[in-house]
Amino acid sequence: MTGKRGKRNTSKSATSPSANKPSPTSPSATEPVPSPPSKETDSPQSHTSMARSPNAQPKKKQKRIADLSIPQEEDMASWLESNELMYNKKLNYYKDFRKKDALWEAKAASLGKDVGMLKTWYKAIRSRFTRLVHTESGDGVRELTEMDRWILQNLAWLRNNVIDVRRKTSVSVSYY
Numbered sequence: 341m342t343g344k345r346g347k348r349n350t351s352k353s354a355t356s357p358s359a360n361k362p363s364p365t366s367p368s369a370t371e372p373v374p375s376p377p378s379k380e381t382d383s384p385q386s387h388t389s390m391a392r393s394p395n396a397q398p399k400k401k402q403k404r405i406a407d408l409s410i411p412q413e414e415d416m417a418s419w420l421e422s423n424e425l426m427y428n429k430k431l432n433y434y435k436d437f438r439k440k441d442a443l444w445e446a447k448a449a450s451l452g453k454d455v456g457m458l459k460t461w462y463k464a465i466r467s468r469f470t471r472l473v474h475t476e477s478g479d480g481v482r483e484l485t486e487m488d489r490w491i492l493q494n495l496a497w498l499r500n501n502v503i504d505v506r507r508k509t510s511v512s513v514s515y516y
Contacts (some may be wrong), residue, residue, distance in 0.1 A: 407457075408451075412453075413461075413490075414494065415451070416447070416458070416461065417495060419447060420498075426440060426443070427501050428501050429501070441455075444458060465491060466498065466502065468488075468491055469491050469492070469502065472484075472492055473492075473499060
């Protein structure tokens with residue numbers, strides 16, 4: 341008898357001497373047990389997805405690209421500076437997500453962009469700013485790109501509100 345997933349269900353206990361022998365009506369252990377077709381697998385596309393190996397990784401999430409023009413980026417930087425509750429954790433309103441979401445939605449509507457795209461842009465710019473500002477001893481002098489200089493110049497107000505969180509370094513051990 342096959343279950344929902346094509347596995348054999350046996351009602352005999354493991355201590356029974358006949359539990360090790362296949363019955364004449366059941367398939368042998370070497371024959372694959374066919375699973376009953378489901379109603380959802382009628383399309384040819386679903387057959388290919390079923391053929392994936394169990395070790396196959398799920399598809400990666402599609403990356404969100406922030407495609408703002410230079411004037412839009414400058415507008416976003418000045419808008420963020422004027423809306424301190426977006427970045428200043430010391431304010432009581434910093435955790436008011438309804439207010440922050442309303443601000444994001446209004447700004448996205450004014451620019452004609454998606455809210456998620458604007459948040460992605462802000463997160464990327466803020467991370468880049470933090471990496472530019474917080475350098476370690478021995479890093480040497482980096483040659484700044486035009487975008488790096490723009491970020492440092494237009495987001496200078498953010499300097500007191502970012503904290504450098506050190507990443508944990510992972511150590512891989514290989515055995516010979």
